Amino acid sequence: MKLLVIEDDREAAEYLEKAFDEAGHQAHLAADGETGFALASSGDYDVLVVDRMLPRRDGLSVVAGLRARGNDTPVLILSALGEVDDRVTGLRAGGDDYLTKPYAFSELLARVEVLKRRGGTKDVETIYRAGDLELDRLSHSVRRAGKEIVLQPREFRLLEYLMRHTGQVVTRTMLLENVWDYHFDPQTNVIDVHISRLRSKIEKGFDSAVLHTVRGAGYMLKA
């Protein structure tokens, strides 16, 4: 995956470049808003990572400018601000995801990878499959190896989100955001308990694990 990181903190930018490289992605760097805007306009990037406070041109203005030009490359906005509704402002300017500094690289990586696949065929598929696990979005039913599994509505949405991103790491905050639609830091292990309940329903009595815990990052559904 080809990324553009627009970040004025050199050390943070270089760290990101290296970390993305280790994760198998190629990251280009831009140190200010104008350069970033020029690179993003001309280059062919899969995802843009844009810091909000940038010299020469503000991060939100870069995103808004790109969107105005019809450039719809997925954008993840990074911010160190503590505003009440920063997130909403960021997303309103055309950002696709929003992450507050400081963040765990694993969190950023998971979000960037999910962003890249955005707009794939998953949106129109009515049945998600992972090995012998099958989720029907229309009839709201889940089967494994042909056997019906009864889930609570929230468990269904949780599994739906995990299966939508089969093979990708999803973090706890991503789950809270996408399944519960809350964006605060849950602090305690509330999500983990939901996962373990879901896990016992879709794995108990079957021979293989499908819902994996990724240490220090989150969860991944993979057959």
Place this chain on the structure above:
Amino acid sequence: MLSSVSALMKTTAARLSALYLLLFAICALGLVFYMGSLTMRMLESQIQDTVSEEVQSLGRAYQRGGLTTLVRVVEGRSRQPGAYLYTIADPTGRILGGNVESIETAVLSTEGWTERPFAYQRYGEIDARSGDMPDARQGPHMAMAIVMRLPNQMILLVGRDLGEPERFGNVIRRALAVAFGMMGFGALVIWFLVGRRALRRIDNISEASRRIMAGDLSRRLPVTGGGDEFDRLSQNLNEMLARIAALNEGLKQVSDNIAHDLKTPLTRLRNRAEAALAKDNQPQHRRALEATIAESDQLIRTFNAILMISRLESGYSAEHTQAIDLAAIVADVVELYEPAAEEVGVTLFADAPDEFPITGNRELIGQALSNIVDNAIKYSAGSNEGTVVKVTAARDGATIAIRVTDTGPGISEQDRSRATERFVRLEQSRTQPGSGLGLSLAKAVMTFHGGRLELSGENPGLCVSMIFPAGDSQG
């Protein structure tokens, strides 16, 4: 109406009007008395002049024909209608002739002008009084006179009735009464108009300052442009507000910068630990690095909470709010925490039967409620079997309250007010993880929504209430 009148009475304008009314009344009274006494004196001197002329004419009659002529002239003039008084008396004061039937004896014994008006009775008056004369009720006549001693020791009194000055006095008194009536009425009208106008403008200023106090520092007090003292007051207050807003903005800018400047190195710290962790396989190092990451995460969390509280306390802004349902938030949070509660042996359930629509920020209320529910579960876990945490939403008059009731150890009465202060962690909670900012944040969220956070309940057991104003969240 009564209450508005009593409110009016409390206003400065009304008090000033009353004071002015009193001052004007005193001035008017003084003026009328001065004018009145001046006029009376003029009338009296006129009377003295006419009486002196009469005396001179009588004197001429005396010189012409002596005492006999004088007496005859006096008798003749006495019979003519008019305001003149004539009396001839012997040295003992017994009235011998003239048109006066009775008189204060003291008047006749002093020669010269009488010092003050005296009462007298004309001939025929007593009979007339039993009839139906129009002036029968007026009491004795008053007069002024000059008393002279004739060469044969007889006393001659020539005077003039004061009927005209009396009537004049009546006119002045009536005028005074009318003037006072009009002045009082005018004062009342001005009082009402000025008072109401002032009251309305002061009400406007109060209303505007209330909204400013609620956190909308961009608002300004109304200035009509008339340049009066209210405008000057509003302008001064507005300038003060502008300075406060500028200071506030500066503070916000500083905290933004601090947030940015501190969070960046914190990010690097965390990143380095994370990068080191990815390469290092020694269990000892890994544990140290994992602990470093956990500590920095906690630091970051605390930092974010402080910033969030400051932002929330700096005030309400409508752009961050929308129509939301409190019952839905209660259901969401309870659903989110229910499995985690069950894990530690706590039964968590919601009782929010209705929809409770308010204007607010769903994220913030959700986070505040999560903090409270999280605390409730944390502190009541393991206390005994069948521990219950109940979350209810109910309308209570003009407010909607979300209450989280637990059966944990509770908080003692004297510690309750401290519990919502920043970084305060009560002694019994030292062993529990957390930043000590959970309740502070919840309190800030409630302030942001124009509501309040209340701690109650008997020990053991704690009830935390998030009390929202119903309907308009700014209310």
